[in-house]
Amino acid sequence: MPSTLARRTGAEYASHGVERPSGGEPAPDIGALYRAHANDVARWAGRLIGHLGDVEDLVHQVFIVAQRRLPEFRGEAKVSTWLHGITIRVVQEARRRQRRWWRWSPDDRGTKSIDDGRANDDCACEQPSALELLEKREAGRIVYQILDQLDEKYRTALILFELEGLTGHEVADLTKTSLANVWVRLLRGRQQFVKRYRAWESSSVREESKAKAP
């Protein structure tokens, strides 16, 4: 993973079949963009939305926004960085809409998991063993359950830093904020996460002992 978000060179455009947009040349073709980055966008969106999202729909929305903004794209950042930034904002907006919906229909919350999302339905990825799958699923559920309780900006920073493995600079570039702000968000996000994780642990221990009691 690159440590900094360098400007995209002509060679990089060529490697993705995307024409360089600056200097009066034609803007990148949305088809080429989609072919080159659809799976990256799906991965980012899946990572950011967690266990309650419809990744296919998010990917569609990201490329709609990208198509609309293509004429404004001047190659000041990598295409992938530009798309990642759009993905973050699209997911944040989708989560805001979800929260508004849950306010009126709380029963819907948690009924959909990433494992029954459409994007996953026809995923041709390698299947782990049943036990591994169960463990991973449970870990994902717990992590996103806690992440979903955090403030949006802390949540996004934590996902990008901890799960996506981006550097502070990259998180700052993507979220259009200063590096100092990223560290503050990460620290506060971590504090909140640890606090909630402790609460979750103690509640699960209580439940376990209750279940063991005759």
Add this chain to the structure above:
Amino acid sequence: MSKPRNHVDGEGAVATPSLTRWTELSSGGPSSSPDDDDIERRIGILFEKVPAPPLLGHAAYGRVAARLLDPPGRERAISSSWFGRLAMGSGLGMFALLISGGVIAAGGVGAWWKMAHPRAPAPQAVAMAGGEAGGGVRRRARARADRATAFPPNLPPAAAEPVPAVESPPPELSPDIAPSPAAPPRPALLARPRAAAAAAPPVSPRAGVPEPESTELAQEIRLLGKALAELRQQHDGAGALGTLNDYLGRFPNGTLRGEAQRARVDALLLLGRRDEARRALDRLDLEPVGRGQELMLIRGELRAQRHCAGAIADFDVVLGQAAPPPLAERALFGRAVCRHQEGQRRAAREDAVAYLERFPAGKFASAARRLVAAAETAPAQAGPSEGR
């Protein structure tokens, strides 16, 4: 809690701080402060286990591509803002007002006409009016009848010996292609017919962006979209099959080849060409997830017509992958029937009992009960693989 560490460069200036990731702590990185009770390490282990998000599958990739290259442009542009929504709402309200006003006015004129001209209308006019009024209803009824002929209900036979699920027609077994008036329209690839979309002028060609029609993927999408429209909207199996054969001939290694091959199976099933559908399915490399899981089930049901051993293998795979209830229901019943036919009476009975426990009011429930009874009255006819 790990604090950010300031890196000091060679000149003594403080560069950027950095945090140790939780996942690094879990794999033996620098330990956190003891007062954290190792909690960050545990969180790191948890974070490491979080599964990677799935890639877009082939079908989802094609659906999104189709929606991108053929967007409902004007509607989307309007609905993208609150102002647009407000304007659309106001427009609808005005339209409703105009219509209701028109109806009231027409009613008034009609009443006045009746009073002024108390004559019976000419028979020809009545017939024409009746034809007009009833035409839509009749068309709908005819369409329903056609559909009923094409997709007879998938009921278990009342014969003493249960029959494999394949005796009920595969199209019903495949909800993707079974037309249902109550079902919501399929949102993705074919929200509107491709042929009409292709004939219409482009909605809003973007200046500076090359026309998507020029790319090979766009051509693939057009052709596959046309085939799917023929298949799922017009229920024209022959037309869809022709278009899909054309697609597979033109793009033998196309991006959407898998989707086309799957659609071809649907077209063959719609035409009742089950043997060809089974052979096509045999050639497909099916993954036991999503649509692949359903096609695997259909393949099992088709195989059951010839020899049940291969069918049982397919049913086993479907049932081993936590299939959604409608698929699990068919797979469980199909396996019960096949095991019964293979002479594995005990296993067949177990499957039938499991079916009845899980789907007591399922569509094969009565057949499953007969299967249980048949297995109980004819015990000890164990086949060579009874122990399975």
